[in-house]
Amino acid sequence: MGGLRFERLDALRAAAIVWMAAYHFCYDLNLFGFIRENFYNDPFWTTQRTAIVSLFLFCAGLGQAVAWQQGQGWPRFWRRWAQVAGCAVLVSIGSYLMFPRSFIYFGVLHGIAVMLIVTRLTAGWGRWLWPLGLAAIVLPQFVQHPFFDTRWTNWLGLITRKPVTEDYVPLLPWLGVMWWGLAAGQWVLAQRPGWLAGGVPRALAPLAWLGRWSLSFYMLHQPVFIGALAALVWLSR
Template identity: 45%
Template sequence: MRARRTSPPPAARPQRLQSVDLLRGVAIGLMVFYHFCYDLGYYGFADFDFYDSPFWTSFRTLILSLFLGLVGVSLWLAQGRGVKWRKVLRRTALIAVNALLISAVTWQLFGERFIYFGVLHFIVVASLLGLLFLRFYRLNLVLGLALLALGAYSHPGFDPRAWNWIGFMTHKPATEDYVPLVPWFGVVLLGLFAARWLSRRGSLSAAREPAWVQRARLLPLAGRHSLLIYMLHQPLLMGVLGLFA
């Protein structure tokens, strides 16, 4: 009697963690507040020094660190057990289109100060580059810390726009948003390491999330729709404030 052929069980879908969405919601909320204050200055309602003030530069660093660390965590959750290329390419293409849209709009608004390698441009490159590091564990910790340290190095050869997206520039380029690979890809690698470290201990699981995290609604919702909020919040803020300028 011929044995019945059984089909393999379907691959487990990557779990979406409420805690990760909540943290991303916190990051997007802080970013909206940051841009609201920036817009107040843009329209002359306030006078904030976003370029040299330790408070505002540290605040921006905090927001970026939270966002980009979660890029690493999310990359591990979604692709750590096998790269799903269709999903990767679809998601990356969506972010890339929005990044190009931001470049086009900011060219109209700011001219030569347009955004050519901001946070979305960085996420596109880092999401693809990060796939090469999914196999590593402790090496991601070492490389991540090394890239953070390398952020202090500078060389005039990296000052031209063709190269300063890598990092190592001697001065901040004239652009409204700038997130170079070095040191910020180090934060993504640290996120990858942290996700794998927590996974090994069983902590990166919906079953281990506190009850208050599972009950949260607004921040996780914002975290799940962070790209939409990112794209819409500035036109809305500038439109409303522009009515009173």
């Protein structure tokens, strides 16, 4: 299994980040006044955000299944984790400079950093990952308390009101999506490895390549978009 390529998984991951980039570009167009949309309440945008984050985290779970199957050691895991956590810190700093009142303190990368540790520790739980994932998704609908509404506790997700922040991906319910990705990945690798392993058609090769650089793409796309639109606004004055 260690010698197999997983270009199909890479391409799926790239599809998620390209969709995310398109969403962010529209958000930036709205930020600079080129369009007028309600990204916080319009179902067209809120549903897309949920779908994008779900696909992104599901792919992260699939990736963890591959790493577990290949016997990835803790040193390599922690090196990758440090990259994600470091990028999460940079996102917080950058968003604070732009949105000091609603900066990102627990967005998608922060959530992934925590969830990677949890999924790594629970990767050997087998079929229990399916009901655990369901419980994680459903629990915030039934268990909520004002204690979890503070910035120091709302990362758990058991909130009574949504915090004011540009991106918010708490542990619950999103850990359930990554658990399902991990469980699905383990099943596929055991029963249908060809669904993930192997090459892709030549037309999709650029997508597979992009999927291998998903974190770099994620970190660069917003500065490029915002810089380009800011320059366009400045030149049009």
